[in-house]
Amino acid sequence: MATANWNFENDTHDTCYSEEWILDKESVKQNIIISTNKPKGNDVHLTFLFIGFSKIERKKHKMLHRKNNTSTIIAHYNPTA
Numbered sequence: 001m002a003t004a005n006w007n008f009e010n011d012t013h014d015t016c017y018s019e020e021w022i023l024d025k026e027s028v029k030q031n032i033i034i035s036t037n038k039p040k041g042n043d044v045h046l047t048f049l050f051i052g053f054s055k056i057e058r059k060k061h062k063m064l065h066r067k068n069n070t071s072t073i074i075a076h077y078n079p080t081a
Contacts, residue, residue, distance in 0.1 A: 001017070001018040001034045001035075001036055001047065001048065001049050001050070002015050002016065002017050002018070002036065002047070002048045002050075003015070003016050003036040003037075003038070003039055003045060003046070003047045003048075004016075004039055004045070004046045004047075004048070005039035005040060005041035005042070005043050005044070005045055006043055006044045006045075006046055007041060007043040007044075008043070008044060013039075014039040014040040014041055015039060016036040016037040016038070016039045017036060018034050018035060018036045019034075021034070022054075022061060034049075042079050043078075043079075044076060044077070044078050045075075045076065045077040045078075045079070046073055046075075046076050047073070047074050047075040047076070048072065048073055048074070049072055049074045050069070050070070051069065051070050051072075052064070052069040052070075053068050053069055
């Protein structure tokens, strides 16, 4: 997950990222908490969630092609509005 402060007038941004979570396909049901630090600035805040699928090759996780993965804006906040 990433949270970004976007200054659209100057087209600049500051982004904070959460930890990466790797879950087994057959893992038991579990609750996880995903959070980021607050980015610098007080413009439009955008929160993105990336869900990626991978396969294990030679004991390493190899990401599948982008068509199998997704990145979505899950929230926005405008502190000046």
